[in-house]
Amino acid sequence: MDDKLHSLRHSAAHVMAQAVMDLLPGTKLGFGPAVEDGFYYDFQLPRALTPEDLPAIEARMKAIIKSKFPFQHTELDIEAARKQFADQPFKLDQVEALARGEMGEHGDTAAQAATSVSIYTHDSFVDLCRGPHVASTGDIPVDALKVMSIAGAYWRGDEKNPQLTRVYGTVFATKNELDEYLWQLEEAKKRDHRKLGKELEIFVLDEEVGPGLPLWLPNGGVLIEELEALAKETEREAGYVRVRTPHITKESLFLKSGHLPYYADSMYPPMELEGVRYYLKPMNCPMHHKIFASRQRSYRELPLRVAEYGTCYRYEKSGELFGLMRVRFMQMNDAHIYVPEELFEQEFMGVIALYIKYFKLFNIDKYVMRFSTHDKAGLGKKYVDNPALWEKTEEMVRRAMTNGNVNFVEVPGEAAFYGPKIDVQIWSAIGREFSLATNQVDFAQPLRFDLKFTNTNGQEEMPLVIHRAPLGTHERTIGFLLEHFAGAFPAWLAPVQMVVLPITDRHHAYANQVMARLKAENFRVTLDDRSERMNSKIRDAQLQKIPYILVVGDKEAEASAVAVRLRTGEDLKAIPIDQFIEMAKRLIQTRSLELK
């Protein structure tokens, strides 16, 4: 959020507070900041609010805005402030806290005890506030303003304090932006991956299996198989080899890799067998390094690109689990590339190219590569203590991305402990941001695992390692794709690609012929021969987001055709079956986003 939007929203929060006080005299004020998607204000109210109160608050706000009251800034000494807020106990509490130097205006840590406080006033409303604000309430666009919802909150977020009522609102610079935001909210609800996951039978969570451990239903199984087929095909073409590695391993391997003790909090507890502690793997890297090190390697084999759809296990607190987005068990499009320094740039750009390829395929047009580098203060703590290697690899990545014209932002202090990383952030079709895949450079693990190859001079050399997972985990990627496509997947990915609907019982024979033809072509096709009305069968198919709805009756049987309707409602009319097969096959094989 830029500064302008921030002061607009903060100003609107003041206006909302005035409106509530006007409507409900005796209201006591808590805090009222601007936040990510708008603003809120916390109140202690003379009566409970209901959603029905919100339009009145909004109407009152608009009246205040239209009056164009200027915002005025004053400094009051502590004694004057105490008088000013004598009947506002929470503001008074805050004045005292500021006076004691305990905290700043919004509960943040203060540098020192305040001798005066900052006040903003408009019309009759006075608030303890650092500002800044817009010049006048009239600068708030009335048509881009909305009071959104009511929630509960404790004073200073502490449940030992009184409970207050939090009213959320939002405001944008223009009505268009507000409308887009409201549409996105509405769409996000409709596209919620947990809701769609249930409706489209993609996955279930089962209390008896455990939290964060999704069971993938057959439709989810199709998505997984198709994503894996895509990854395997793409990776084969890019010269990767595939391995399989165990999911459990001795403690000593993770001590060697450095995951223990650094990463222990995110790992499952150990199991002891015959006096040895075993861990579920939180990452695949140590196993892949073991494969690299399983025999002497020559420069002829490098870059060696070792891929595996690896299963990883991470411990997340049950309160932090969220649908497919945060789970305890994940299947990762993982690979480790062992590369000599002089081939690094080329190889790194090859990996970036994979990301871009997938973005195109999934119609992801907005993305950013977030390049996380080390900070010197963290060396030896958050980061492996090797300043020269950090500088060198970061410079290699920076140069590769600059030379390759990749859109990236550099974020110091967020690197992985063994090297710089790139987090790829993408935006879904409704503009929500997801952090999906990472791409990391590793110079610490080759040292720890003593990885070597014989270079062109016949000498031993250490490779760099690139960790990469462009398709992230099935869990998070499918969660994202559910929202992104609202469940209406491209035909190649759709769990059911087509459904055959015979018009009456008389047409079952022909419907079965059509089924046999389509099955022979390996389409995922179902027959809906229930004795429901045709319209309701079509609607069911549309709700299931089945790309092609094929109605068959006398006319179609006679012409060896199918009447094709898309899930969008578009009617392609009767098409000869051969022609339909040719079209669908072509679109599926090319993994097209189009249905015709």
Place this chain on the structure above:
Amino acid sequence: MDDKLHSLRHSAAHVMAQAVMDLLPGTKLGFGPAVEDGFYYDFQLPRALTPEDLPAIEARMKAIIKSKFPFQHTELDIEAARKQFADQPFKLDQVEALARGEMGEHGDTAAQAATSVSIYTHDSFVDLCRGPHVASTGDIPVDALKVMSIAGAYWRGDEKNPQLTRVYGTVFATKNELDEYLWQLEEAKKRDHRKLGKELEIFVLDEEVGPGLPLWLPNGGVLIEELEALAKETEREAGYVRVRTPHITKESLFLKSGHLPYYADSMYPPMELEGVRYYLKPMNCPMHHKIFASRQRSYRELPLRVAEYGTCYRYEKSGELFGLMRVRFMQMNDAHIYVPEELFEQEFMGVIALYIKYFKLFNIDKYVMRFSTHDKAGLGKKYVDNPALWEKTEEMVRRAMTNGNVNFVEVPGEAAFYGPKIDVQIWSAIGREFSLATNQVDFAQPLRFDLKFTNTNGQEEMPLVIHRAPLGTHERTIGFLLEHFAGAFPAWLAPVQMVVLPITDRHHAYANQVMARLKAENFRVTLDDRSERMNSKIRDAQLQKIPYILVVGDKEAEASAVAVRLRTGEDLKAIPIDQFIEMAKRLIQTRSLELK
């Protein structure tokens, strides 16, 4: 082993004992039984034996055989036996044990104290022995006899007793049978999956990862991917759906399934998270049942065939681990079929058909379906206590196999705890037996999981469950296939399908053109452009069992051809590249056993 072979081998053991006593006077005799592959005799010797002594023993045995000494049976009372074996301390020990009723002739439990013992004599040799024997040493075929090897053993197998020298021998009814056995032994050594697994870079075991946890190298990764592709294709055609399920789950689920406490010894120890115990899954069934039960089911959906290449974890003692054959982590060609009773026979035979299909594909021409049923005594202990259901399901399986003309043997008392099962035993190309896949009927878990569907009458009915895994686990199946094919896999399965060998540096350009063509066709092809001699490159490719060795020089470049040599050594001469591609593609796509 039949009785005739048994008495032949037991007689040969006596002859070997006499031969050793003749050659090494003062030898004390232990036990000398017939065993699975021949016979042995334990001796306390005046000097250590070396392999160089074995031919002399064999020669002496042959002389004894040629003398045609009759075997004579006598009963001696205990006192006479004590005298007879006065200078044979181990025989005397055995006489005393028999007299006390502690054990029978070969250390087995005796019914009661003996008052006399059975003795067999031939020539000068007398042994304490129950028989039976052949009539005379002359009945032992000299040309089908071989003294094999030396090992150590404790008297009565107890390490507190004196250590004896065990000499192994074998004898068959005919020389042909001996030759075949010796060939099989030799082949089994060459085809040892641990040896081939290392030479062909299929898998490694790594001390730091842990015992029983193979790491699959890229070549092993190809085998796995190809087997999975085969299973998925076959199962798709047979109407299966695919799911994915978590590998860890709450203790309560395994209590519900009955794996706990029954199966706890074979499971990994639990991990505790937030006060709940989680286990690694030893089997996939409970998860699949959860998927079946995730919503209301109708008869229209049945049989529901739920497939997953599921990963299971079993605890085996480290002393019992063996290469790929006994591991702690396995990837299983699993599926559970939920079927109404009236469709059971048809569905069960469909599963059997899958097995047969795979046997053909892998050229497995000898197999037996071992039908394990319950025994009444085990009800409520080894077996779910529901006699009527046991009878009914066993009868259904028996009828299905009889009607389907399936070759099966019935083995009472070896069923799984939740129902009858079929273990499929197969023989490798060199005649070794493997127990690979199982197929089980389950009527207990549907009850435990309260599985139901709405039948055609609109009533709730419980399905039967068939557990099946025709391709077993990757670990054991690939171990078997390594031996079966001696690493020379059919082209569709071969990790590297072809190698291109340019004759000189001048031919690198054409070799690269050929590589590009072959890669574009998705063959797994490598280029051997090392500056080694052509013959040594061909030999290397043959050792790697690469099906097609493609030599390219001037003639081939001119004719757009490749000179094709099979790994068998067969020379197919120059073939136009298009024609070679067409042939290889056809053989690979049809998963042929042939290379041309």
